[in-house]
Amino acid sequence: MPVQPDERDAGDDPCVAVPARPAAAHWSRALAGWAVPDHLEVASTARGPMRFDVARFARIAEHALRIDGPSRQRASEVLEAGGAVLDVGCGAGAGSLPLVPPAGHLVGLDLQPDMLAAFAARARALGAEATTIEGRWPDDVGRVPEVDVVVCHHVVYGAPELATFAHALAAPARRRVVIELTRRHPLTWLTPFWVALHGIERPTEPSSDHAAAVLAEVGLPVVVEHWDKPRPAEVEDSDEQVRFVRDRLRLGPERDEEIRALLAAHPQPAHREVTTLWWDVG
Ligand SMILES: C[S@@+](CC[C@H](N)C(=O)[O-])C[C@H]1O[C@@H](n2cnc3c(N)ncnc32)[C@H](O)[C@@H]1O
Numbered sequence: 001m002p003v004q005p006d007e008r009d010a011g012d013d014p015c016v017a018v019p020a021r022p023a024a025a026h027w028s029r030a031l032a033g034w035a036v037p038d039h040l041e042v043a044s045t046a047r048g049p050m051r052f053d054v055a056r057f058a059r060i061a062e063h064a065l066r067i068d069g070p071s072r073q074r075a076s077e078v079l080e081a082g083g084a085v086l087d088v089g090c091g092a093g094a095g096s097l098p099l100v101p102p103a104g105h106l107v108g109l110d111l112q113p114d115m116l117a118a119f120a121a122r123a124r125a126l127g128a129e130a131t132t133i134e135g136r137w138p139d140d141v142g143r144v145p146e147v148d149v150v151v152c153h154h155v156v157y158g159a160p161e162l163a164t165f166a167h168a169l170a171a172p173a174r175r176r177v178v179i180e181l182t183r184r185h186p187l188t189w190l191t192p193f194w195v196a197l198h199g200i201e202r203p204t205e206p207s208s209d210h211a212a213a214v215l216a217e218v219g220l221p222v223v224v225e226h227w228d229k230p231r232p233a234e235v236e237d238s239d240e241q242v243r244f245v246r247d248r249l250r251l252g253p254e255r256d257e258e259i260r261a262l263l264a265a266h267p268q269p270a271h272r273e274v275t276t277l278w279w280d281v282g
Helices: 022-032 038-047 054-064 070-076 113-125 162-170 188-198 208-217 238-248 253-265
Strands: 007-009 017-019 084-088 105-110 129-134 147-153 173-182 223-230 271-280
Touching: 022 162, 022 208, 054 113, 054 238, 070 147, 070 173, 070 223, 070 271, 105 113, 113 129, 147 162, 162 173, 162 208, 173 208, 188 238, 188 253, 208 223, 208 271, 238 253
Parallel strands: 084 105, 084 147, 105 129, 147 173
Antiparallel strands: 007 017, 173 271, 223 271
16 A cells, blocks of 8 residues: 555554554544545536535624633633734634623634624624734734634634644744634534435544544644533524535535425534633743
């Protein structure tokens, strides 16, 4: 078998190859298993590229203001009044808006300009200064200012190079980095839909424990906190859910009734098992 770029020969035996960073290699391989099969991607290109829905994430951001959990606590406890927070993959700001106050300046970085507009409007409505950066992490780490805390919520299952991604999160942080992610891949609940509508099984890995192992492997002093997060009831609008499933499974509207029936049998859970990963910097 060819030796992969992330592998090296072990010890004295040139025939035994082990990954130089087994946790990182496992994370990337497991994430690759979630790729949508090529034939479905090709068939769906006419429907345009996949984007995150700003209305959905605006509601998630507003709901986040009512939730007190480890992610919010770990970030706020090291912020002084008026402190600065960078929110990477900010969406509409669910990771950082709940930190105002004590935070007084929120910097949001996201790929989508519509998310940045939703984020900035909400940050200013809370009385915070807002700075937006349209960019891609970690490529645009050089464009962000130094801040007290960096938060990054529900982005890392899209980061196959997680160690590089996480090291970049620490670069602008004076005090702490706080990552939130679901215990399992966020699209795990769609597995029965894939089986019923495409006859395709989905992977069961990676999990947040694998993410924590990647960070520990590169020497980041990561602390792991698992908890249950209530889902906002307003996000459960049934047309929106049908559209969500249709887009994720690369289907056309002619399958909506089947999706509706499956949603009745396999509703999105009311609580999400999530994990907060955090570490102090410096
Ligand atoms: C699932 S949403 C999470 C949004 C928000 N953090 C939250 O918790 O509601 C992921 C967001 O990250 C952005 N995103 C994904 N990968 C990114 C990357 N490499 N760099 C910057 N933004 C990214 C997407 O555009 C989207 O707005």
